[in-house]
Amino acid sequence: MSESAANLAYGRPIVLEDGPFKGWTTWGGGADPYETLLGPFCYRVEADGSAISAFQPDQRHLNGAGALHGGCLMSFADFSLFSIAHTQLSEGVNSVTLTMNSEFIAAGDCDGWVIARGEVLRETRSVVFIRGLLTQRDKPLLSFSGTLKKITPR
Amino acid sequence: MSESAANLAYGRPIVLEDGPFKGWTTWGGGADPYETLLGPFCYRVEADGSAISAFQPDQRHLNGAGALHGGCLMSFADFSLFSIAHTQLSEGVNSVTLTMNSEFIAAGDCDGWVIARGEVLRETRSVVFIRGLLTQRDKPLLSFSGTLKKITPR
Amino acid sequence: MSESAANLAYGRPIVLEDGPFKGWTTWGGGADPYETLLGPFCYRVEADGSAISAFQPDQRHLNGAGALHGGCLMSFADFSLFSIAHTQLSEGVNSVTLTMNSEFIAAGDCDGWVIARGEVLRETRSVVFIRGLLTQRDKPLLSFSGTLKKITPR
Amino acid sequence: MSESAANLAYGRPIVLEDGPFKGWTTWGGGADPYETLLGPFCYRVEADGSAISAFQPDQRHLNGAGALHGGCLMSFADFSLFSIAHTQLSEGVNSVTLTMNSEFIAAGDCDGWVIARGEVLRETRSVVFIRGLLTQRDKPLLSFSGTLKKITPR
Numbered sequence: 338m339s340e341s342a343a344n345l346a347y348g349r350p351i352v353l354e355d356g357p358f359k360g361w362t363t364w365g366g367g368a369d370p371y372e373t374l375l376g377p378f379c380y381r382v383e384a385d386g387s388a389i390s391a392f393q394p395d396q397r398h399l400n401g402a403g404a405l406h407g408g409c410l411m412s413f414a415d416f417s418l419f420s421i422a423h424t425q426l427s428e429g430v431n432s433v434t435l436t437m438n439s440e441f442i443a444a445g446d447c448d449g450w451v452i453a454r455g456e457v458l459r460e461t462r463s464v465v466f467i468r469g470l471l472t473q474r475d476k477p478l479l480s481f482s483g484t485l486k487k488i489t490p491r
Numbered sequence: 492m493s494e495s496a497a498n499l500a501y502g503r504p505i506v507l508e509d510g511p512f513k514g515w516t517t518w519g520g521g522a523d524p525y526e527t528l529l530g531p532f533c534y535r536v537e538a539d540g541s542a543i544s545a546f547q548p549d550q551r552h553l554n555g556a557g558a559l560h561g562g563c564l565m566s567f568a569d570f571s572l573f574s575i576a577h578t579q580l581s582e583g584v585n586s587v588t589l590t591m592n593s594e595f596i597a598a599g600d601c602d603g604w605v606i607a608r609g610e611v612l613r614e615t616r617s618v619v620f621i622r623g624l625l626t627q628r629d630k631p632l633l634s635f636s637g638t639l640k641k642i643t644p645r
Numbered sequence: 646m647s648e649s650a651a652n653l654a655y656g657r658p659i660v661l662e663d664g665p666f667k668g669w670t671t672w673g674g675g676a677d678p679y680e681t682l683l684g685p686f687c688y689r690v691e692a693d694g695s696a697i698s699a700f701q702p703d704q705r706h707l708n709g710a711g712a713l714h715g716g717c718l719m720s721f722a723d724f725s726l727f728s729i730a731h732t733q734l735s736e737g738v739n740s741v742t743l744t745m746n747s748e749f750i751a752a753g754d755c756d757g758w759v760i761a762r763g764e765v766l767r768e769t770r771s772v773v774f775i776r777g778l779l780t781q782r783d784k785p786l787l788s789f790s791g792t793l794k795k796i797t798p799r
Numbered sequence: 800m801s802e803s804a805a806n807l808a809y810g811r812p813i814v815l816e817d818g819p820f821k822g823w824t825t826w827g828g829g830a831d832p833y834e835t836l837l838g839p840f841c842y843r844v845e846a847d848g849s850a851i852s853a854f855q856p857d858q859r860h861l862n863g864a865g866a867l868h869g870g871c872l873m874s875f876a877d878f879s880l881f882s883i884a885h886t887q888l889s890e891g892v893n894s895v896t897l898t899m900n901s902e903f904i905a906a907g908d909c910d911g912w913v914i915a916r917g918e919v920l921r922e923t924r925s926v927v928f929i930r931g932l933l934t935q936r937d938k939p940l941l942s943f944s945g946t947l948k949k950i951t952p953r
Binding site: 589590592617618638640 | 897898900925926946948
């Protein structure tokens with residue numbers, strides 16, 4: 338099951354009170370060990386209701402060539418599927434990532450936030466369709482699309 | 492650029508000399524900070540020339556629901572694209588992940604290794620086509636397919 | 646909604662009684678205009694319970710370069726998702742294609758059947774996970790994977 | 800090899816002189832048998848330089864449920880990958896579809912054109928990254944993304 342899905346089910350969204358992401362939301366209290374290891378991955382709801390996600394890459398996220406690890410970008414994209422869909426998923430609905438597609442457009446580095454923006458293309462009774470784009474310094478890094486499956490809380 | 496690609500270009504494959512993965516190969520010397528953070532991700536070449544990849548999930552890899560993070564599985568799948576293609580990529584050819592598709596089949600946990608097996612479907616002059624499957628206790632967790640683009644060392 | 650899904654809901658599977666596909670099953674009676682236009686697309690259940698799908702490419706399926714049209718291969722792959730899953734879908738369960746990924750491995754031609762084989766990786770209460778491979782003269786043409794969503798007959 | 804790619808290599812783009820698609824471009828002279836069978840698939844370059852693609856679904860494109868065949872939508876999306884990338888591919892550069900991902904968002908019918916819009920996310924020396932969306936009556940039907948590989952004319 339996908340991390341963000343789990344967070345929406347079990348995590349405690351908290352608003353960061355200082356630092357570069359002051360005012361942004363992340364999953365708190367170590368509720369998500371993997372994200373605590375990689376993150377913080379943060380998101381903020383814009384005035385138009387859309388979500389923007391971001392994280393600050395650092396040495397931890399690099400591969401042997403000094404570029405951002407593909408797995409790191411996909412992990413952040415998975416997180417972003419859920420922040421993009423937050424309005425659909427906010428009413429106690431749990432979801433899991435069912436599918437995710439990735440195209441690696443360009444290499445990223447540690448110079449500036451990696452930003453995720455996207456859109457919910459449709460929400461059905463059981464599935465949410467999402468696509469998004471990771472960028473850094475306005476340059477596309479990763480194009481992703483996916484489906485979230487709503488699950489009934491046990 | 493994808494991590495494993497970078498490793499094949501810059502990393503130092505080392506054979507682990509003890510522990511549960513004694514005799515398995517990983518990328519050594521912290522050459523890959525992201526993999527050092529998540530791993531060790533290991534692979535071994537079987538008698539038939541195919542590669543098997545494995546890692547032992549632990550608390551670090553969990554999401555808020557106590558399942559393996561989707562991003563963790565995709566990170567390991569990305570690593571596996573390169574171990575699966577190792578024979579095609581072993582002669583000093585560098586590669587990067589161009590695309591990767593993932594279907595999340597079932598949730599994983601910390602009980603037993605996550606194993607990756609797969610096959611090279613074709614290698615062209617510039618692209619390698621690969622598909623694989625992540626399993627745990629013989630249960631499919633993630634189906635993945637991808638393309639690696641060969642790059643000319645600068 | 647995907648064609649084959651519809652067929653499983655509304656089509657009439659018929660067994661061809663002569664011609665090169667004698668003994669193979671297709672969707673009959675023009676129940677599926679698109680498949681009637683492109684096909685016949687046929688499948689047969691093997692002794693081991695797996696399904697093999699096939700069609701004979703001809704001039705209709707060619708692109709401007711004299712190769713099989715990518716859309717033709719994806720159309721046949723979509724059909725094959727359902728023949729591969731036939732045992733899961735045979736008890737009056739309707740399904741639609743939710744997602745499908747394609748990697749174009751090699752160009753096809755009109756010399757010999759295009760064959761589809763694959764496997765159901767998992768069936769859940771609501772989703773079937775499938776992957777498959779199109780080949781011609783034992784050469785891989787298209788790697789595909791997808792998810793079928795079960796739907797409740799109205 | 801993908802149809803549209805072939806057309807860009809071998810086809811003859813012609814501007815339709817009458818009918819509902821008067822002023823739109825298609826591939827002419829039966830240069831592409833598969834598209835002639837399914838089409839006409841047309842595109843037009845907008846004032847902003849972007850391409851819009853369209854076709855009028857009819858009885859030929861239906862599945863057994865009276866919805867547009869998934870393979871038909873994917874065939875049109877494949878065509879659209881190339882119309883979207885036309886500016887990148889117009890200088891005698893041939894291309895083939897390397898990968899294409901599809902999410903089936905909603906069922907289509909014969910009431911109104913199916914429209915494709917999209918964007919080139921990046922063009923490298925050897926690959927073009929594209930994503931797009933098929934809509935009908937402003938309703939999303941299919942989300943697709945793909946990579947085109949440039950090929951050197953033989």
